[in-house]
Amino acid sequence: MAQRFRIVGYEPEKDVPFAAAADLLRALTGPTGAGSRLGELGEPVRVFEATHQALGAIGPVVVLVDDLQWVDDLSLALCHYLVRAGEATGEPLALIAAGRPSFSEASLWTSLGQVLPAERVARVELGPLKSDEALELVRALAPALGDDEASELAAVAGGYPFWIEALVRTGGGEADAGRLVTARLRGASADAGALVALLAVAARPLALTDVARLNGWSAGRAEHAMRELVTRGIAVGSRAVLRLAHDLIRAAAAREIPEEQSVDIHRRVGDWLAQIAGDDVRRLREALGHRHAAGLSSMDLATRLVGSPQRTLLGEDGLALLVTIADEAGPADEAGLTLNDEVGALAAALGRHDVALERRLALAERCQDPLRRARALLGAARSAFALGDGNAARTYLERSRETYGDDALLNLELDIEQAALDLWGDDPKEAGRALARDAATRARRLFEAGDRARGPYLEALRVEYEAAYQEDDLETMVRAAEERADLARGFDEEAHLTALLASARALRRMGRLDEALERTQRVWDEARSRVLPRLALDAAYWLGTYLLQSARIAEADDVVAGALELASRIGDEARGRHSFERLASEVDFYRTGWRCGVDRLLAHAQGASEHASVELHQLAALWLALAGGETAADEVLAQVAAGRESADRAGCPRCAKELRLRGADALAHAGCRAQAAASLAEWTAMQPEPQPRDRYVQRRVEALVSEPAPGGSLEAAACEAEELGFSLDALWTRLDLGTALAASDRPRAKDVLAAVAQAAGDSGAQTVCELSEQRLRAFGVRTWRRGTAGGVLTDREREIAHLIAAGASNPEIAQQLFL
Template sequence: MRATVSPSLVGREADLDALHDAYADSIAGSTRSVLIGGEAGIGKTRLVGEFLRSLPDEAIVLRGQSVDFDRDAPPYAPILSALRSLAQEVGEEALFDASGPARDALALLLPELTAGTPIDDPPVRGGADRLYDAVAEVLENVAAVRPVVLVIEDLHWVDPQSLGLLRFLIRVIEGARLLIVLTFRSDELKRGSGLRALLPELDRNRRVVRVELARLDRRQVREMATAILNHPPDEDELAQVFERTEGVPFFVEELVCCSGVGSIDSFPDTLRDILLARYDQLTESSQRMLRLIAAGGVRVEHELLVAVCDDSLEDIDLAASEAIAASVLVVDGTAYAFRHALVREAIHDQLLPGERVRFHTRYAQSLAAQSGANGVDATAISYHWMAAHNTREAFIASIAAYQQARASFAFATAATMGERSIELWEQVPDAAELAGRTKVELLSETSYVLRNAGESERAIALIDEAISLCDPADAATFALLLRNKASYLANIGLPGSIELLREALVVLEGQPRSVLRANVLGELAARLMIFARFDEAIEMADGAFAEATAVDNRPRRSVASNIRGFSRLAGGDIAAGLADLALAGELAVGNDSARLRYWVNQSDALNLLGRYEEAVHTAEEGAERARQRGVERTSGAILQSNVISPLYALGQTDRAGEMLDRALELDAPIGFSAPLRRLKVQAVLWSGDHALAERLFRGWQGSLRQQSRLDVQAELGLALVSGQLAFARGEIQEAWREVSVLIDPQRRSFPAYDLPLIAFAARVLGAARVTGMTLSGHDQEPRSTDELELEVRSALAMAAVWPTAPAYAAIIDAELAGPRGTGTDPVLWQGAVDAARDGIAPAQLAPYAAFRLAEALANAGDRAGARAAAQTARTWAEAIGMGLIVDSVTELERRVGAVGGDHRDAPGDAASLDALLTERERQVLDLVARGLSNGQIAEQLFISTKTASVHVSNILRKTGATTRTEAAYLSANSAR
């Protein structure tokens, strides 16, 4: 008798071994994930099934199936299926106990299981990440008792919420006896899909194994056909099977099982015919039931099938048995599932127009009847009503799904349902009554949800429509819309926020005092603050504080005091600023939004003041709360950067780097991720990996420059990073162009952020002097380096009030001292080293200053002193992972000579010449040795003849040579 499916798994031995190896690692206490990709029909489900059958009885297997409802996939659908299975396995009470302190969030996910389960707090208080924590806690605690294997199939259909949760589980669970197995169709990864964007991150995770299933070769197709037929196939027929299926196992199985390879003429002609071959052999009643099941999806519960089917229970069982015997359906727990999704798709295409309407209507009605008791998601009901072309019911279900998704922080689904409701609005006469809100309100709410889902561009489009429909006479609503649009623009780095907020204030003019007006004033103050317009920001914050006081609103008073405090502090009035920030902290107690804003600005202030340990502690407290509240990608991203930056300043490079990589994985909007990206580029450059720093910067440069137009901190931070990259490439002119923002006559001083840029500008200026290069002012007109130095020192004077200024000032003085102001005075560099070691300066300044001291000593001929300073620089740099300085020290030691000799030795060797001469002078000496005149040297090096003459004079003086010929002789000897 011929088999209806292949009795053996062919060509997947290595893939099965990979799964077993991953399970063994998980059993040993190291969480693993296996990602199985391949085209439709390649055998992903079969491979997973074979693996699961081989597991020991102690393993708990949880399976979830992504729903193929396109954009209407219910949020968390495959995860909920797995959790419900777990509840059946361990008991509902044990499931909730395993969730620990997050049981309220688990109750939000599984409301149908909460009957009789006391939930003390409202589940909405934690945000989306609290839901994530609940699932992670459950899996970790259950896995501590028995190993767990979580299988989620067809990830290409997965809803965004489930994908985000899976990403979280894979990232945070490390030491549990948990194996996560995910399957997806690699040929259905559309551009812009969440899974496609996630794959590179998973590939970088050392706990994730990627398995890509290949097609079978001819030998393997023969092996499969033989196993099905119980005898080897005819070679001509085998050739036809191999040609028509191209080695895709499911198609091989269908073709051989259905045709028996008895006659080439009997082979189905098309892929559709192959998929429907078994279906076509069934009775009409069985086919009709399969079409009904296909309308419900890949998997339909028996109870639901009974509800939507007109047939008797006996007829249903008979039809199902026939389909199961033909291997079209399989039994999956209490449900019927198609053996392969491709078959379901082909059968669904067979639905007649009348059947499509009837079947989807029945599903919608039955799911609606069950929704109260069984946790049915309204998105599925909306999907079926849409498929049934019932606009009114689809609108009602979409509104319900929108509200349901918002309540569970499933913002992507809420946005989809909100937009669908908006699209259907004009087709439903009593839409406002059914929705319980006006169209303007729905547009506003949906735009907010889109913003939370990371779709700020789409949010702006909807808020614009709401503004166009809103009556300006409704001052409160109109002003709120303007305020929201200002926020969305800022999130994605677009201008216009200040103008919109000022317009909102005009709209509210003459209205009674209100929380909204306090809000608008506070937000306007915040925007002015980040533009370093501190006096204006303080004035607006004063107004916001007065308004909030009048309406007795502590959170808005906190925000106003917060912005006023940071503006005062950033402008130089540090004591008053800290006092205002402290008041903001007191007023924020009991309001998470205000507390998060307090933590952001307080931690930033402490970091900028050089109080790094306090900054880390404050920002960590805030970042944890942001994670709990579900705003890890917005406020949480800023707070994480406020943890990472002082960690680097403390020299805790490894810890900072690990946190930075995790924070970047959140892929926060540019308004929140820009500081993280700048930190990453600078950290990589500090590490000495110029090439990687350049690649990162090229990828992020556009968004960083866009953000720099809206934020002075971003502008100054970008100028520093991009200037340092240009300097590392040896492009001094380009580096100066980047830092010349300092000498823009229109710029506003921001001392804390100015100081690092001023120090670097001094470095660039000194380097330009060494090479005799001409630089330009902000107006692009050539300026003398002496004039530019005056402007740099003017910027330093404006920043002198800042606590970290002494350390930077010492470095700036050293950069601009020495002969011709080229930064070669050892005494001043020793002073810079001392200043950089006072504990308030960032850790990177000391090794840099020590290296520059070594260079200055070498330039003065003190080789022994240079070697000692270089070794100090190396030790300090290695301690904080500053490979850039380590590499520079290595090069300097090569030039100076690592051991032996002192500054009195004759300068006739290469090391001595390299130590004595600048890079430009070495180039000039090489040309002198070739017999070139000063004029010819000038032509070769694109400098003036006078400059070439000065270089030659310096060479003769430094080497002790009396003639050009003697200098050329020294050069020739040093090259041997």
């Protein structure tokens, strides 16, 4: 039996975040699993993912959405997210949504049509009932009516069930919502009319106790008024909670309320909600809307709202309302200046850096305090940098320094931002790296003098790590990452886990792959447990990378597949890494077909930045050389050249050094020995302190450029790779060893190649397995069994048949399948 959950929209709550989905979220909030965190999450995508996980733990689910035209944007986005996630994971979920024609209805229908196949999405447009159906409904509701009266009432209602029921209840009055309300209230008390007005303006179900409080009534008086409305069919009461029977009734009643009475109700409802809201962003947003509609000062309430821990749930409409209220303040109004500052911070957190920039510049223009103006310009610089406008960011930093230069903490933050600009801009990076190191030293001293510098110190450690990464300074990378993790523990858990992930990258570079893998697995588990989907995605990228390097290809495939599903829901915002296309390409290289992997990687490289392109061309060269050998030499040379051009333009010394070594490895495998030796010599001159992984790759290249390749050096390189945990490199090196032994020791060559084929097959490295088997067949060793006459084709025979059907030539089939 499927679990059922309802999402109901109300017109005035359309701008209140998650108002329509509030009942669903409350129902899912529980003591364990993702539901245990729903109440504390402040970022929409975290709420979406936690809801998806909580529903997945329940089993088959039906989500019912009513009055879709009034569903708020975040609840609407949640519906789309749940359907998209269910489609990606195969979890059973049905969404049934009903509403009048509207933008929300059209938007959801269009988006679902892009996610689901046509056979799994349907739209039913309900028109009026046919005349005989309308007459049947009238007779069911009013069996005492004569045939002529029933036919006339069905005709007046135009076949619409709502109006049929309404006219039956009012004795056949005109089909107009305003007249319907008037007719139903005829003879009712003044209290009944006041209650209709309250429900229409509040536009939300109200408990009887709240009705009594808002109108200053006793409980008995409120209950009597409720009974009047329920009896007349204007309202529906359930468990001491009252709401109007239909939004058409609410709209009609609202139009008839005098402006003075409407303003007074908005004021009362706004004040009541503000009193009970606490930090609840939904109630604060609703209260702000009522007070603003009443024309009352909303500055204090807006400041409370923008300071709520869940403020990032406000979304675009909430942000726009806050901007409007901030602009209504006078230029020198202190509350308005404070609100502008907070709105700028909120806009940045929501990724609306254009709005953040506008708010910060407005604050800098209006504020008289030099230090505050300087801080506003620093915020403007950060927003400009986020928008990709480095020149504007530098200008705002300079203006900030000129405005106020006598604050050590501000000067530190300005230097941190300057260092980030220099590190990742187009100009030479040396000044940025020096400034990053100096900023970290000063930040440490300021933090030791007081906790106020904790945030800037965390940022200083981040840019120090980035500078050390560019310089390949592993000791500083590890120290900065671990110091940052310790500093953030208990202060900012996401920053703590992010720093742990950064330290794992440094450990991998130092040759401590097992430690890096263990630490990354821990971050991945924690990120999923805490519903931090973006951090989980980052951790999955590095976990997949380390699993591949450990020759655990099948496990990496599972991690990457799960991460791609998550990325399809939240987007792949690569932070300090490539997108998952790069990792998925490598999985394809080993699991699907080496040429498929290379082609996918190169397609991804076409849209990459210069900095990212260095590694992508380097990988393409290496994969082509490993799988294609000397037949791919021209392609290898082209990719190495493209990588060098990107490295020169990027100006990153670490990338330039790594390209020399990995390029030498690729050139050596492609048979370009002279070019490989030259590239290796360049790397040796550039890298005075090779890391452990560099050393065994260097040993492998030196062996491959020798003629003949010395088996002892390749054996030693393979052993070093295994000791460091880089089992995939060890497999490739033993494949080289088996090839090198072919001329001098065929029996041992067969044993080495057979062991590689076995290990590669067990780990899921199909490309390595097939290459090993190809070389074994060159020794006359049969590596697959021929199918019996008339029997089912083997997997290999089917692969050959598919390639023949695709028009591949014999040489192309041989290269693709290593025949």
